[in-house]
Amino acid sequence: MSDLQLLVAHLVKLGLVALLAGMLLRGRLGLCWAFGAYVLAILVGNTLVTLAPERFYTPAFWVLKQGVYDALKVAIAIELAWRAFAAFPGAWRTARVVLLALLAVSTLSLAGLTPRAYDTLWQWQPGAVTASVWLLTTTALLVVFYQVPIAEWQRAIMLGLAPYLLVFVTLMSLLRRLGWAMVERISFIDQLAYLGLVLFWAFAAWRKDETRLAAGPAGSPA
């Protein structure tokens, strides 16, 4: 790990701490517990790698932590969907069917890509990430279709995570084309993208919600 990469990793760590503090102080932790667990997992992974690189900056640990992150991303998507549609039985029924179908398809396709080896990570990582993107996208589409109210924080989680995941898949694709010689540069770009994501989330976590409904005569807002 180069000095520059180490510096960005520390900045990400600071951003994650600010994000967690914002979530705690603004009462956003309870809006998506899986997201809190994900941020904590990232923070732990980052801390271990930066403080003891000789032990944790290894392919085996990368595969392990990536597996945990992937599982937590799926959990975030499912919890966001559940929180959005729990009060709306009709919409929740549809969401459940679509999300289960997506999960089944992605699980089956990923099962065919085992074993998860570090030197062929571009073969299995993009599939896992694409599944997370589509779980989030399905939730977003259903939220808009049924006009279900979701909190600004939940919207920010989805709006931040999906573009980052797209960057990640793109970088994986680049790694596959360019080979391991470029891994340090690609990893650095990924770090920068993640730093941007963490700063966006931290800003959203600290921002105060301003949604207030005026009490007036009931006319259709169309």
Place this chain on the structure above:
Amino acid sequence: MLELMLSSVGCAALCYTLGRYNRTLALQRWQFVLNAPEERALESLRRRVELDTALARQALDAAERARDARRPADALTVLRVALSVLEEAGADRLTRLRAMAVYSRMVRAIRPLPAPSPAPFRGARLKAAAVFAGFVHGFLVGTQERFRLWLVLMGLGVRIVLHGGQRAVDGAFREPARARPWAAFAEGLSDFEALDASHLAAFEALAASLAAVDRGGRLELWERIAGDSR
């Protein structure tokens, strides 16, 4: 490569939909749904619909009187006014149809409407659209889907009437003495009235469905919507 393509499409769809998502508007819509001021809204819409068609009908009658009195310039001017009344009313109907499509997704069940029929319409295109919608209606199972089919038919109908009205007025300007464009405009106005009757029926069905949630249930749902998603 496939994953990259799928992720790009998914990400674009998510950013587009959530980027345009307006939480305040969604909450206002739910507030409207749960308050369900059905009778007041229905009465106000009925008055509006009657006023629009009365204005258009009056303008067409005045134009026909001017034409019979051999004042073609006046007749054409008033016929244009009749068309502009129809155009304004049509824009209002299309906006409400879009809103009804949104609200229809927010209620659990919708009071059933009869299958679309060509009987109340006079224009050939509108009759054909109603026959086709009646045919599709038979293949749909849910009342929500059938309701939305009605909305699509009405939206299409309003566009057909406005397009026909524009062509009739253009025809009357080209040949003021010919009876056909005037008859076509009168036919379109009659179809617009028939569409308005369906519009009111659909609005009434939707309002009744919104009101079907019991008061306690509404309050509880509103608590969950407004309370959980701070």
